[in-house]
């Protein structure tokens with residue numbers, strides 16, 4: 001993969017990913033609801049780094065080999081409806097969404113009928129598009145501190161061996177991040193719960209970069 005699109009790439013999780021993947025040598029396009037505003041946002045943080053293109057969601061997905069979904073889970077249905085026709089056959093989507101709510105300052109998992117955000121998304125993608133989940137547990141604050149090593153593991157699941165291994169290869173592009181293949185998409189539920197756990201650890205211990213490392217592997 002040499003080019004990659006990040007929908008929601010202006011956001012907390014997306015902007016660190018966009019910059020780090022651009023540094024790794026990929027041609028990165030950020031998809032946004034408001035490309036003009038996003039262009040200003042991207043210009044502010046990408047001044048010293050490699051160039052990053054900005055486009056509306058549909059143009060950003062059009063022809064992309066890999067599209068990372070980095071928007072809030074609550075906006076995924078509407079977004080997928082809009083961009084469905086743009087995916088090329090065989091494209092890979094990487095879901096990083098976590099179905100969390102923060103109502104009243106309390107973290108709660110949304111009850112997703114399909115079992116996880118990733119399976120919910122699978123059900124709304126064209127069958128010729130492949131799906132993997134990754135970048136769900138690496139903390140946004142650390143991703144955004146682009147000079148800092150990530151020094152953790154990242155869980156990858158997917159709907160095929162190829163989808164998982166391509167997603168794992170992307171994870172490996174970020175220094176200090178080790179992909180852990182955890183198998184089929186149904187494992188996304190466990191990964192998404194781990195994100196909730198990381199946030200709970202951050203809050204309880206007043207830190208921002210709690211993350212996971214698997215030992216014995």
Ligand SMILES: NC(=O)c1ccc[n+]([C@@H]2O[C@H](COP(=O)([O-])OP(=O)(O)OC[C@H]3O[C@@H](n4cnc5c(N)ncnc54)[C@H](OP(=O)(O)O)[C@@H]3O)[C@@H](O)[C@H]2O)c1
Nearest residue numbers: 008010011012013032033070071072073075097098136140
């Ligand atoms: N923050 C974390 O630590 C973290 C960690 C792991 C996973 N995640 C997951 O990553 C995804 C993004 O999280 P985030 O914290 O980066 O979110 P965010 O900053 O609130 O939003 C990301 C981007 O999505 C777009 N967006 C916001 N609201 C939208 C809407 N209603 N409809 C369509 N697009 C919208 C915005 O881009 P434009 O305005 O440019 O369109 C925004 O910059 C979420 O699904 C989250 O669960 C986050």
